Amino acid sequence: MKKLLRRPVFLVGLVITLVLFAVALLSLVWTPFPPTKMNIVHKLKAPLDFGLLGTDQFGRDVASMLMVGAWNSLSTSILAVLLGASVGTAIGVVVAMRRGWLELVVMRGCDIIFAVPPILSAMMLGAFIGSGRFTAIIAIGVFMVPVFARLSLGAALQIWTRDYVTAAVSMGRPKAKITLVHVLPNISNQIIVQVTIQLGLAILTEAGLSFLGLGMPPPTPTWGRMLADAQTFLGQAPWLALMPGLAIALAVLGLNMLGDGLRDLLDPRDNS
Amino acid sequence: MISIVIRRTLSLAVTLLIVSLLIFTVMDLLPGDPAAIMLGTSASPETLAALQKQLGLDQPLPVRYLAWLAGVFRGDLGQSYTYGVPVAGLIGERLAVTLPLALIAIVLSVAIAIPLGVQAARKHNGPFDFVAGLFSYISIAVPAFWVGLLLIILFSTMLGWMPAGGFPGWDAGFLAGLKALLLPAVALALPQAGVLTRVARAAVLEVMNEDFVRTARAKGLSEGIAIWRHAVPNALVPVFTMLGLQFTFLIAGAVLVENVFNLPGLGRLAYQALSQRDIIVMQDVVLFFSALVILMNFLVDLAYLVVDPRLRAGAQ
Numbered sequence: 001m002k003k004l005l006r007r008p009v010f011l012v013g014l015v016i017t018l019v020l021f022a023v024a025l026l027s028l029v030w031t032p033f034p035p036t037k038m039n040i041v042h043k044l045k046a047p048l049d050f051g052l053l054g055t056d057q058f059g060r061d062v063a064s065m066l067m068v069g070a071w072n073s074l075s076t077s078i079l080a081v082l083l084g085a086s087v088g089t090a091i092g093v094v095v096a097m098r099r100g101w102l103e104l105v106v107m108r109g110c111d112i113i114f115a116v117p118p119i120l121s122a123m124m125l126g127a128f129i130g131s132g133r134f135t136a137i138i139a140i141g142v143f144m145v146p147v148f149a150r151l152s153l154g155a156a157l158q159i160w161t162r163d164y165v166t167a168a169v170s171m172g173r174p175k176a177k178i179t180l181v182h183v184l185p186n187i188s189n190q191i192i193v194q195v196t197i198q199l200g201l202a203i204l205t206e207a208g209l210s211f212l213g214l215g216m217p218p219p220t221p222t223w224g225r226m227l228a229d230a231q232t233f234l235g236q237a238p239w240l241a242l243m244p245g246l247a248i249a250l251a252v253l254g255l256n257m258l259g260d261g262l263r264d265l266l267d268p269r270d271n272s
Numbered sequence: 273m274i275s276i277v278i279r280r281t282l283s284l285a286v287t288l289l290i291v292s293l294l295i296f297t298v299m300d301l302l303p304g305d306p307a308a309i310m311l312g313t314s315a316s317p318e319t320l321a322a323l324q325k326q327l328g329l330d331q332p333l334p335v336r337y338l339a340w341l342a343g344v345f346r347g348d349l350g351q352s353y354t355y356g357v358p359v360a361g362l363i364g365e366r367l368a369v370t371l372p373l374a375l376i377a378i379v380l381s382v383a384i385a386i387p388l389g390v391q392a393a394r395k396h397n398g399p400f401d402f403v404a405g406l407f408s409y410i411s412i413a414v415p416a417f418w419v420g421l422l423l424i425i426l427f428s429t430m431l432g433w434m435p436a437g438g439f440p441g442w443d444a445g446f447l448a449g450l451k452a453l454l455l456p457a458v459a460l461a462l463p464q465a466g467v468l469t470r471v472a473r474a475a476v477l478e479v480m481n482e483d484f485v486r487t488a489r490a491k492g493l494s495e496g497i498a499i500w501r502h503a504v505p506n507a508l509v510p511v512f513t514m515l516g517l518q519f520t521f522l523i524a525g526a527v528l529v530e531n532v533f534n535l536p537g538l539g540r541l542a543y544q545a546l547s548q549r550d551i552i553v554m555q556d557v558v559l560f561f562s563a564l565v566i567l568m569n570f571l572v573d574l575a576y577l578v579v580d581p582r583l584r585a586g587a588q
Contacts, residue, residue, distance in 0.1 A: 108283070111569070112291050115562040117524040123546045124295075124558060128302050204415050208528050211417055212543060227418060231532070234436075238425045245418035253413035 003265075010261020016254025024074045027067035035064040036219045044237045053243050056226070057233060062240065065221035066247050072133075072222050073251070076215075077202035080137045084144020085195050091145070092152025093183055096160060097175045103153070110146035118143040122209050131214040139209070140202050151194055155187040189266040196259035200252040207248045223248050276577060284570045291562050292344070296337050299555040305329070344559070350552045354545075359556045363538065369439055369453075370526055370537035376450075376457035377522065378515065381464035386511065388465075389472025390504055394495070396477060404469060411466030417528040420459035424532070427455060437534035456533045460525050464518055471514045475507035482506075509576070516572030520565045 004010065027035075032051060039059030047054040053062040095106050122139030129135055159165060159182060168178050209215045210224030218225065223244040230240035307323040308315070315323075324330050328339060343350060349359035392404035428436035434455050442449045479485060480503050488498040527539030534540075538557055545553035 108287060108290075111287055111566070112294065114520065115287070115291055115565045116295075116558065117520045117527075117561065117565070119524040119527050120542065120558050120561060123542060124298055124554070127546055127549065127554070128298065200413070204413075205524075207415055208417065208524065211415075211528060212531065227421065231421065234421065234425050235429045238429070241418075241421045241425065245415065245421065248418065249410070249414045253409055256409065256413060 007261055007264060009257050010265060013254050013257025013259070013261050016250060017258050020070060020074065020251050020254060023067055024070040027064075027071045031061075031064035031067050033061035033064045035068040035221050036060065044233065044240075046237070047239055054237070054239055056229065056240055057237075060221075062226075062243055065226060066223070066243060068221045069223040069226060069244065070247065070251070072216055072220060073203055073206055073224075073248075076133055076136050076206050077140070077199055080140035080202050080206070081144055081195055081198050083137065083141030084198065085148045085191060087141075088145040088148025088150075089152040089184075089187075089191055091149040092154075093156045093179050093187075095149070096153050096156035096183065097179050106149060106153075110149055113142060113146045118205050119208055119212070122214050123212075126214045131209075131217070133216045136206055136209050136215050140205050143205075144198055144202070147198060148191065148194065151190060152187055155190050156183045159183045159186050193259055193263045193266060196255055196262060200255035200259070203248060203251050203255070273577070277574065280570065280573060284566065287566055288563055291566065292341060292559055293337065295555055295559050295562065296340060297333070299551050299558075300333060300336070302549075302551060340555075344556075349556045352545075352550055352553045354548045354550045354553075359553055362541065362553065363556060363560060366536060366538045366541045368442060369535055370530070370539065372449075373453050373457055373460065373530070373535070373537060374522055374526060376453055377460035377464065377526075380457055380461035381468055382511070382515070384461065384465040385468030385472050386504070386508075389469045389511075390476050390499065390507075392469070392473045393476035393480060394499060396473075401473075404473065408466040408469045411462045411469075414463065415528075416459050416463050416525040417532045419462050420456060420529050420532040423455045423459055437532070439535050452533075452535070456529045456535060459532070460522065460529050463525065464515075464522060467518055468511055468514060472507060472511050475510045476503050479503045479506045513572055513576065516568050519568040523561050523565065 037060065039055065041059065042050045042055050043057055043059040045051070045055045045059075047062075051061040051063055053066065055061055056065070091106060095103050118139050121142065122135060125139050126135050156179075162182075165178060165182050168182060169175075173181075206215060207222075207224040207227070210222040211228045213225070213228065215222050215224055226244040227241060230237070230244070233240055305320075305324070307320055307327055307329055311320060311323060321330075328336055331339070340350065347360055349363065351357070352359050352362055355362060388404050388407065392401045395401050423434075424436050427434040435452055439452045440448045476499070480499065482503075485498055485503050488502045489495065493501070523539070526537065527542060529535075530537040530539040531543060538560070542554060542557040542561075544550075545557065
């Protein structure tokens with residue numbers, strides 16, 4: 001615990017992330033006002049004039065929308081990163097086990113996926129299956145696959161050179177079993193750190209997609225669409241553009257700090 | 273060295289081919305018949321069939337792909353369904369906005385990141401390092417399009433110094449064009465600057481205590497000159513590598529920022545093509561962007577080989 005307290009980056013990141021998750025979960029059971037309920041009489045009210053953070057052009061409570069937005073943004077991003085991490089890691093460890101031409105094909109495949117920016121692949125996918133949460137998850141998740149495939153391949157290859165793995169091979173243990181028993185547990189720290197960092201990136205991308213109207217359909221509140229809607233009222237109600245952006249920035253900041261802190265904490269070089 | 277370059281170039285060509293095939297196939301699978309979209313709902317089946325034939329839509333997929341690819345090599349990217357003009361011209365026109373925007377953003381981000389990163393490394397663990405670290409954390413976390421909105425609120429709505437969006441065209445004068453691109457470029461540069469500051473700091477820290485920098489100090493050079501003349505040039509390699517890797521995020525940012533500032537660039541063209549189902553424009557713009565990313569990474573790879581002889585040995 002003392003060791004934790006000496007790591008301010010990790011602590012600040014952890015606190016911001018915990019608050020974010022708490023708010024997102026709370027929004028499932030309680031928000032100050034119903035987030036989608038219009039109240040035209042109270043439209044475009046400034047913060048504290050009506051509710052904590054004011055109202056939008058339809059008189060909806062901004063604080064309530066932000067809370068629900070946190071859940072929508074987090075759940076989409078978590079699912080996308082989990083998809084990318086599980087598929088990517090599976091590919092990485094299998095390739096590390098097999099090597100040969102498979103490694104070449106997979107690495108080239110990663111380059112190809114990396115070449116199409118996620119916003120553009122989401123646009124293509126959106127045109128194909130329609131925009132929505134599913135499109136966002138697939139587009140972001142697919143972009144994450146090469147990140148995890150490369151990371152886990154590199155890490156797994158290192159594990160395969162260790163003495164205890166060589167011992168297991170010489171004892172005749174099947175490669176698949178070695179991967180499950182020795183490789184995966186030993187690369188899991190690196191994967192966990194990367195998941196945290198990619199979550200921040202996923203939140204940014206999801207916000208961008210919903211800003212362009214490629215995220216969850218209205219009236220579901222998302223941080224990105226709140227910003228897109230606020231664009232029309234920049235002169236009249238600038239706070240509408242301030243709050244969702246701050247929420248995105250804080251969420252990403254917290255996750256990035258947590259990821260960096262975790263990396264320092266789990267780094268074996270540091271522990272030695 | 274030459275054999276590595278040839279091998280890398282071949283692999284680049286194969287990657288580009290596969291990407292083009294992938295993009296073409298995905299766009300081809302899209303629901304909706306381009307000919308029907310062009311003619312509207314009132315067209316007779318005969319007219320529709322005639323147009324489909326004229327556009328080559330009655331041909332099988334491999335034939336259409338090869339025809340498209342051959343066109344790409346000739347610089348003929350096809351005809352936009354909605355604008356009714358050649359896509360190559362359309363892309364060229366929009367590139368005149370996106371390219372300067374990206375270039376200004378890159379220059380700005382490097383101009384912010386290098387002094388900040390170098391100074392943070394020189395004073396590492398001090399207050400300046402802390403502030404620079406905070407700047408990186410925050411600028412990486414803020415979405416570029418939100419920075420764009422904030423800049424509009426501050427410089428256009430409140431102060432009235434800058435246009436809130438739109439692009440007068442380069443015909444209106446170089447300065448007018450530059451003025452319209454300045455705020456979007458700042459919005460685009462900020463997140464990049466955060467990433468690059470970190471890389472520059474780490475790279476300078478690493479070389480700062482190397483023998484050649486110590487020798488420079490020992491022969492009487494001031495700390496500043498020793499760092500800027502000997503440590504910084506060596507630290508630039510990782511900075512430019514990161515710039516290449518970040519290129520895909522710069523493009524993603526450009527798509528969003530162009531939409532915030534209503535700039536008639538390539539990103540906005542892709543977005544409009546999507547909403548109008550102008551498949552050929554969409555296909556060409558996505559191919560163009562992807563080719564740019566692949567080329568950028570290829571160039572970074574090559575530059576690395578030229579700069580660092582150790583990698584040449586490794587690659588062989």
